[in-house]
Amino acid sequence: MGLLTIGAFAKASRLSPKALRLYDELGLLTPARVDPVTGYRLYAPDQVDRARLVAWLRRLGMPLARIQHVCASDAGAAAQEVRAFWAQVEADTATRRDLAGFLIDHLSRKDPALSRTTKSLEIRYAALSDTGLVRGSNQDTAYAGDRLLAVADGCGSRGAPAGAAAINALKHLETDGIPAGDLLNALEDAVEQARQAVHDVAGNGSPSEGTGTTLTAMLWTGSQLALVHIGDSRGYLLRGGELFQITHDHTMVQSMVDEGRLSPDEAASHPQRSLLFKALGPGADATPDMRLHDARGQDRYLLCSDGLSAVVPTPDIHRVLSEISEPEQAVRELIALANDLGGPDNVSCVVAEVRELQQ
Incomplete structure (x- = not known):
């Protein structure tokens, strides 16, 4: 089959001549030949698939530069992209x-x-941190108060004071009068203070020391919980008998899972599963995830370091949160489970239960 006129190619590719002219101008679909006399664009039949691919990618909203990269890749790499x-x-x-x-x-x-x-609500809470059975020191910090719940997992040469400093920078939220509508703004400002506190702890240490910390915290208002999260500590919610992970790990391995390059099972045993791409620390990307949760009576929240979530199977965490009513007993049982499985890391957790106040 010979070259196709732009009209015939438009019909074959189900694209308009206007779209084809645009793709030519953008360098995404160059005609096989342009008639030197008439200027008519002529296309090869084997360009139909590329034309449709460009149109589909444009419909997805993919940037032009990225479309060019996809079109220049083989099928496997293009699918990955x-x-x-x-x-x-x-x-x-x-x-x-x-x-x-x-x-x-x-x-x-x-x-x-x-x-x-809304019904009046209150929370009962408990926090506990343990060194575990392998590490020589504890770089975790866990805190629970009337309004603030937080877990930090420090790393690097000054990880322990970095995590403690991050949480200490949030503690003024316990007593500050914050209108419900300003919850996220107040928490965002406090996280900036925490970032600066971690930077001060790191001091003049070299970047290779890697001082920093994760931070997962919730600020309670009586009907809502504002969540801030950065790193690979986690937040869970037990509601209606089901356990939900309400945070997303900021690790290189999790990003590979998100992109389809690793399966969750492969990620669990990956040698770099704890390598963070977001944390609080000098030179780190310190933009946290933030969101607001409406609280309900009988909700149970768990904040924990990866010394728990990476060691204890999720069904066991679910069982403890479902069956043990007292938060203090629950945190002790969770840490005991981690240590029973070898306690390879520091382990910290906060458990909070939402209850309706008696009228």
Whole structure:
């Protein structure tokens, strides 16, 4: 079959001549030949698949430079690139969805016609940190108070004081009067203070020392919990008998899982599964995940370091949170489970239960 005119190629590829001219101008789909006299674009039949691929990628919203990279790759690498792009789109969408939910809820509370009555709630809580059976020192910090719940897992030569400093920088939130609508702003400001506190702890140490910390914390208001998270410590919610992980690990291995380059089973045994790409520390990307959770009676929250989540199977964590009613007993049992499985790392956890106040 010979070359196709732009009209015939448009029909074969199900694209308009206008779109084909645009793809040519952008360098995404160059005609096989341009008639030197008429200027008509002529296409080879084997360009149809590429034309459709470009159109599909444009429909996904992929940037032009990335489309060019996909089109220049072999099928396997191209699929990997599309998977990675879409994982990022979904992550960005989730962030915007959380913000939209917060704004809807925030504005609804200001509208008497949309406001809703809520029952008075309180929390019971407990925090515990343990060195484990292998490490010589404990770089974890766990804290639970009337309004603040937090876990930090320090790393590097001054990891222990770094984690403690991060949580200490948040403790003023326990007593500050914060309107419900300003929860996330207050928490964001406090995290910046925590970042500076970790930087001060690291001092003039060399970057190779890697001083930093994870931070997973929740600020309680009586009806809502504002969550801040950076690193690979985790937050879980037990609601209606089901256990949900409400944080996303900021590790290189998790990013490979998100992009489809590793399976969850492969990630669990990967030698670099603890390598962070986000943490609080000098030179680190310190932009945390932040969101707002509506609290319900009988909710149970768990914040923990990876000394628990990477060691104790999730079904066992679920069982403890479901069966042990007292938070203090629950944290002791969780740490005991980690140590029974070898206690390879420091292990810390905070358990908080939401209860309805008796009227």
